[in-house]
Every structure is written in C-alpha cells, then in structure tokens.
Amino acid sequence: MTEIMLGVIGGSGIYDIDGLEDAQWRDVQTPWGAPSDQILTGRLHGVALAFLPRHGRGHVHSPTDVPYRANIDALKRLGVTHVLSLSACGSFRDEMAPGHFVMVDQYIDRTVNRDKSFFSSGCVAHVSMAHPICDGLSRAAGDAARQAGVTVHDGGTYLVMEGPQFSTLAESRMYREAWGCDVIGMTNMPEAKLAREAEMHYATIAMVTDYDSWHPDHDDVDVQAVIAVLQGNSAHARATVVNLVRMIAGAGCATGCATALDFAIMTAPGRRDPVVLGKLDAVAGRVLG
Ligand SMILES: CSC[C@H]1O[C@H](OP(=O)(O)O)[C@H](O)[C@@H]1O
Numbered sequence: 278m279t280e281i282m283l284g285v286i287g288g289s290g291i292y293d294i295d296g297l298e299d300a301q302w303r304d305v306q307t308p309w310g311a312p313s314d315q316i317l318t319g320r321l322h323g324v325a326l327a328f329l330p331r332h333g334r335g336h337v338h339s340p341t342d343v344p345y346r347a348n349i350d351a352l353k354r355l356g357v358t359h360v361l362s363l364s365a366c367g368s369f370r371d372e373m374a375p376g377h378f379v380m381v382d383q384y385i386d387r388t389v390n391r392d393k394s395f396f397s398s399g400c401v402a403h404v405s406m407a408h409p410i411c412d413g414l415s416r417a418a419g420d421a422a423r424q425a426g427v428t429v430h431d432g433g434t435y436l437v438m439e440g441p442q443f444s445t446l447a448e449s450r451m452y453r454e455a456w457g458c459d460v461i462g463m464t465n466m467p468e469a470k471l472a473r474e475a476e477m478h479y480a481t482i483a484m485v486t487d488y489d490s491w492h493p494d495h496d497d498v499d500v501q502a503v504i505a506v507l508q509g510n511s512a513h514a515r516a517t518v519v520n521l522v523r524m525i526a527g528a529g530c531a532t533g534c535a536t537a538l539d540f541a542i543m544t545a546p547g548r549r550d551p552v553v554l555g556k557l558d559a560v561a562g563r564v565l566g
C-alpha cells in the first residue's frame with residue numbers, strides 16, 4: 278500500500294511550518310518549471326509531510342502567476358498523496374465570520390489567465406470535477422480544526438476570481454445573491470483541477486479574513502484588513518495540521534480521487550505524442566506506465 282504523505286500548500290500569511298523532524302528545504306525540478314519555492318519536507322508525529330508556500334517565501338507570486346502545474350507536479354514527484362490547501366478568503370455569509378474556517382466542497386472557477394491542465398493535444402484527458410474536494414480528507418481536516426478550537430462550517434462554494442484586484446460591489450453582490458457562493462478567493466483554481474488530474478486527494482480550508490465588499494455593516498476589503506486577521510488564522514491552521522496528521526490514516530475517500538484517470542484519457546495509445554507523454558511521468562505515471 279502507498280505510504281500516506283501529506284502535502285500542505287500554505288496560502289497568504291503561511292510561509293513555513295515548524296516542528297518537523299528531519300526538516301529540509303528541497304529544490305524540486307518539474308517539466309512545468311520551478312514550483313513557487315523550495316519545498317520543506319520532514320515528518321510530523323511519524324507522518325511524512327511536504328510544505329510549499331503557494332506565493333513563495335516573501336509572497337512573491339501573484340495569484341495569476343503562481344506556477345500551479347509545477348507545484349502539484351513537484352508534490353506528486355515527492356510522493357505526496359493528500360494535499361491540504363490553506364487559503365485566506367472573503368465571506369459572503371454573515372455567519373461565516375472572520376476567524377472562522379469553511380470546509381469548501383464546491384467551486385465556481387472564474388479564472389481566465391492560467392494553465393489549467395497537465396493534458397493537451399497529443400494526450401487528451403477529461404477528469405470529473407463534479408465533486409472537486411476529497412470527502413475524507415476534508416472531513417478529517419474539519420475535525421482537526423475543531424479540535425484546535427476553531428469555528429468550522431461544513432460545506433461552502435468558493436468563487437475563484439482572477440484578481441489580483443478585489444471584486445467590485447456589483448460582482449460581490451452577484452456572487453452572493455445570484456450565484457449562491459459562500460466565500461471568495463483567487464487561488465484554488467486551477468490547483469484543485471490539477472490535483473484531481475494528478476490523482477491526489479485535495480481539500481481546502483478557507484480561512485475567513487473579511488466580508489469582501491457586500492456587507493453594509495463592514496468596511497470594503499483591503500489588504501490591511503486581511504493581514505489583521507491572518508495572524509490568528511495562521512496559528513489555528515498550524516494547530517490544525519498537527520491534529521490532522523494524527524487522524525489522516527483513518528480519513529478514507531469515497532470521492533475516487535486516487536483513480537481519477539482510470540477512464541479519463543481519450544487519445545488512442547498509438548496516437549499519443551511522446552513529447553507530451555514525457556511530461557506526464559509523475560502525474561499520470563500510474564496509468565501511462
Ligand atoms: C492577501 S488577500 C488575497 C490573496 O489571499 C488569498 O490567497 P491564498 O489562497 O493563497 O491564501 C487570495 O486567494 C488572494 O490570493
């Protein structure tokens with residue numbers, strides 16, 4: 278059986294993680310270029326863990342320019358089986374207040390300027406994204422956060438905007454009222470799509486920092502407001518990861534993440550492009566051999 282390795286992608290305000298045994302920042306090369314930064318590997322309570330700061334240490338990559346394909350490929354190459362995304366977000370719901378965590382279960386992807394697939398002409402594949410989040414990993418991460426004393430909301434739709442500017446008031450109202458979204462951020466797509474193509478379990482903790490711009494009783498979001506809440510959220514996120522490694526072995530998965538490519542590749546074996554295949558060694562090695 279494959280050993281569980283937890284990959285943690287730290288979002289805004291989370292650029293490292295402490296307490297790892299055998300901690301080592303490692304360079305990882307991929308066919309998609311360099312990941313956002315070196316990757317910190319080690320063990321936490323006996324569980325192998327790899328940590329990658331999504332925006333790089335010092336927050337150098339904008340949401341549009343995060344090398345999403347290299348990040349997921351690099352984690353897969355290191356042996357990561359489960360990816361936990363930690364993400365700052367705005368809230369469209371009164372009850373999802375700053376400091377709360379939302380266990381996202383759906384996305385609406387409004388990003389337009391990003392490479393969204395490992396596959397392309399020469400090896401075409403279509404994975405299911407009906408259920409983009411691993412049910413077992415998400416449940417375990419939510420329980421881990423509750424154990425850390427956080428108020429956790431189970432389920433929520435995350436609107437992924439291109440950014441980097443925040444939404445207009447009209448957009449904020451539309452996402453909330455007409456589209457029924459619960460939270461908003463700029464980074465979880467194409468990350469979740471790529472994790473699915475790479476057959477990794479993926480879950481997100483959306484950590485609320487603000488009420489975007491729709492709320493009549495709260496100021497419009499700005500970076501200062503986000504940063505003011507980030508520090509507390511980051512401390513809770515770190516405690517959540519420590520709790521999660523203790524329970525991840527029993528997390529399970531009914532979503533089918535690890536077999537997403539079983540029937541996804543359409544291109545006939547004899548028509549596949551060796552150059553395209555050459556880049557898929559890590560993410561699709563299980564099915565391409
Ligand atoms: C600093 S607020 C905007 C920024 O924060 C979130 O990033 P992440 O998901 O990596 O925590 C949001 O998506 C924006 O990229």
Ligand SMILES: Nc1ncnc2[nH]cnc12
Nearest residue numbers: 365366367461462489498
């Ligand atoms: N209101 C917001 N919109 C987009 N991304 C965010 N990240 C944190 N708050 C956000």
